[in-house]
Amino acid sequence: MKNLEKLSLLNISKSFFIKDKKIDVLNDVNLDVSPGEFVSIIGPSGCGKSTLLKLIIGLSSQTAGSILLGGHELQYSTHDIGIVFQEARLFPWLSVYKNITFGLENKQLSKDDKNDVQKHIKLVGLESFADAYPSQLSGGMQQRVSIARALISHPKVLLLDEPFGALDAITRIHMQQEITRIWQTEKSTILLVTHDIDEAIFLSDRVIVMSNRPATIKKIIPVELPRPRDRNGYDFLLLRKKIYKEFFDEIEIPFSFNI
Amino acid sequence: MKKIYLWFTENYLSIIVPLILLLIWESCSRFNLIETKFLPSPSWIIKEFFILLSNGELVRNLLISIIRVAEGFFIGVSLGIIVGIQVALNKNLQKSVRFIFGILRPIPVIAWIPVLILWLGIDESSKIAAISIGSFWSVLVSVVQAIRNVDKKYLEVAKVLRKDYKTTMLDVILPSTLPEIFTGIRIGIDVAWRSVIAAELIAASAGIGYMIMYARELFQIDIVLVGVFSIGLTGIVIEELVKMAERHLLRWNTNIYQEEVTRKI
Ligand SMILES: Nc1ncnc2c1ncn2[C@@H]1O[C@H](COP(=O)(O)OP(=O)(O)OP(=O)(O)O)[C@@H](O)[C@H]1O
Numbered sequence: 001m002k003n004l005e006k007l008s009l010l011n012i013s014k015s016f017f018i019k020d021k022k023i024d025v026l027n028d029v030n031l032d033v034s035p036g037e038f039v040s041i042i043g044p045s046g047c048g049k050s051t052l053l054k055l056i057i058g059l060s061s062q063t064a065g066s067i068l069l070g071g072h073e074l075q076y077s078t079h080d081i082g083i084v085f086q087e088a089r090l091f092p093w094l095s096v097y098k099n100i101t102f103g104l105e106n107k108q109l110s111k112d113d114k115n116d117v118q119k120h121i122k123l124v125g126l127e128s129f130a131d132a133y134p135s136q137l138s139g140g141m142q143q144r145v146s147i148a149r150a151l152i153s154h155p156k157v158l159l160l161d162e163p164f165g166a167l168d169a170i171t172r173i174h175m176q177q178e179i180t181r182i183w184q185t186e187k188s189t190i191l192l193v194t195h196d197i198d199e200a201i202f203l204s205d206r207v208i209v210m211s212n213r214p215a216t217i218k219k220i221i222p223v224e225l226p227r228p229r230d231r232n233g234y235d236f237l238l239l240r241k242k243i244y245k246e247f248f249d250e251i252e253i254p255f256s257f258n259i
Numbered sequence: 260m261k262k263i264y265l266w267f268t269e270n271y272l273s274i275i276v277p278l279i280l281l282l283i284w285e286s287c288s289r290f291n292l293i294e295t296k297f298l299p300s301p302s303w304i305i306k307e308f309f310i311l312l313s314n315g316e317l318v319r320n321l322l323i324s325i326i327r328v329a330e331g332f333f334i335g336v337s338l339g340i341i342v343g344i345q346v347a348l349n350k351n352l353q354k355s356v357r358f359i360f361g362i363l364r365p366i367p368v369i370a371w372i373p374v375l376i377l378w379l380g381i382d383e384s385s386k387i388a389a390i391s392i393g394s395f396w397s398v399l400v401s402v403v404q405a406i407r408n409v410d411k412k413y414l415e416v417a418k419v420l421r422k423d424y425k426t427t428m429l430d431v432i433l434p435s436t437l438p439e440i441f442t443g444i445r446i447g448i449d450v451a452w453r454s455v456i457a458a459e460l461i462a463a464s465a466g467i468g469y470m471i472m473y474a475r476e477l478f479q480i481d482i483v484l485v486g487v488f489s490i491g492l493t494g495i496v497i498e499e500l501v502k503m504a505e506r507h508l509l510r511w512n513t514n515i516y517q518e519e520v521t522r523k524i
């Protein structure tokens with residue numbers, strides 16, 4: 001069993017410079033993710049969700065604040081974190097099979113590794129496409145390969161950046177069920193960025209709502225529904241309404257009449 | 260059969276036009292409109308071609324030249340890839356060599372040949388060096404260009420999967436640059452083939468260039484022409500071989516794949 005650790009984001013701020021113009025993207029983000037927790041982040045487009053994940057995985061560094069895993073500053077070399085990018089980002093010169101094994105630490109595959117790869121190919125439903133090149137797959141199939149590539153190393157923390165955005169509604173629901181199952185069997189900590197409010201409620205223990213840029217955490221909504229969740233249950237719909245309101249209260253200002 | 264017919268309806272001009280030109284040439288010779296001492300008739304050249312082919316003279320000389328090209332080309336391409344990678348990845352090295360390379364690169368190989376003969380003598384090494392210089396530059400330029408164009412997104416994938424420098428280099432950067440490197444290789448092999456002839460024309464005791472030179476001294480214009488045309492033919496064969504290797508290595512490349520599709524239509 002993996003020994004999971006708490007992921008802490010402390011006072012994270014991030015600014016970019018576009019031609020001398022400073023753009024504040026994240027402003028004082030604080031978040032603790034418990035070991036084994038499933039947390040979703042939703043927020044307006046361009047508010048800095050992808051940026052936040054890139055800071056955690058170490059592709060870019062925060063302007064201020066710190067990111068801790070188990071109380072220690074994250075090391076760049078850690079194999080404990082995996083990510084599925086917003087785009088599939090497969091290597092076009094590798095077959096589906098090889099793209100997935102690229103996610104493993106060692107090039108030489110043990111027998112267990114090979115079994116595991118087969119299992120993951122099956123998991124994402126691409127058994128008959130193991131030898132296909134990415135250019136021979138649809139967008140959604142490509143994204144499933146990239147999910148398998150991230151899962152294959154069994155990371156303790158898994159970052160998912162709108163991984164199901166390119167999938168059709170039915171495959172998406174199927175993948176949501178799979179992710180729930182993976183999360184329950186693998187016992188990893190998952191941080192999911194999504195635009196889909198239903199998806200956030202269906203999957204997570206807590207939903208983080210971010211504000212417009214410069215983004216900060218606007219609201220944290222715990223989802224205390226038993227699993228498997230019923231998307232049409234009363235409590236589900238109630239939560240959905242609550243989260244919708246977080247987005248639209250800024251826009252739908254109630255009329256006030258001055259007499 | 261149907262395939263050949265289809266191909267023919269599409270490409271008949273590329274066959275018919277040369278045939279007509281040959282026919283005109285042949286009849287001009289027959290009616291003594293051109294001096295066969297300077298330009299023999301096509302049938303005569305073809306006859307000479309088969310004579311040289313059957314006594315092994317042509318094949319022997321061609322093979323010697325091809326082996327020279329292969330050796331020089333191998334050295335040039337390897338150096339080009341190694342130096343290209345270093346130059347592309349190291350900003351300081353890039354600045355250091357900018358002017359040196361800028362001056363050296365435009366020098367045609369033929370200008371180096373006298374220098375190389377003085378340095379290395381007239382045996383194999385000077386010719387192989389000449390060939391490698393030509394292919395070195397074309398590969399170097401395309402490697403530097405290609406590495407500069409590597410998609411940052413691929414590098415990020417390698418980074419988040421915590422791949423080391425060597426793996427990133429060999430498994431990500433190299434394959435992603437392969438299409439562009441191949442363009443360099445194709446130009447390089449062309450340059451190499453040209454330069455071996457140039458080298459052999461100046462100093463050699465075997466090879467297709469030597470065969471041409473020797474026949475010229477004996478005023479055997481037909482042998483000269485057979486030699487000249489077989490250089491062209493070999494060039495076509497080499498180009499096709501490179502294209503085959505490219506198609507095999509770059510199966511994943513949709514641009515090539517699509518090319519095949521449109522060809523079928
Ligand atoms: N490398 C960069 N240089 C400059 N600005 C950047 C860079 N990366 C992101 N940004 C800016 O940061 C902001 C947030 O980008 P980010 O990709 O994190 O948004 P997002 O919340 O993931 O949006 P979406 O939901 O549309 O994917 C954007 O305004 C973008 O312009």
Ligand SMILES: [Mg+2]
Nearest residue numbers: 049050051086
């Ligand atoms: Mg994003």
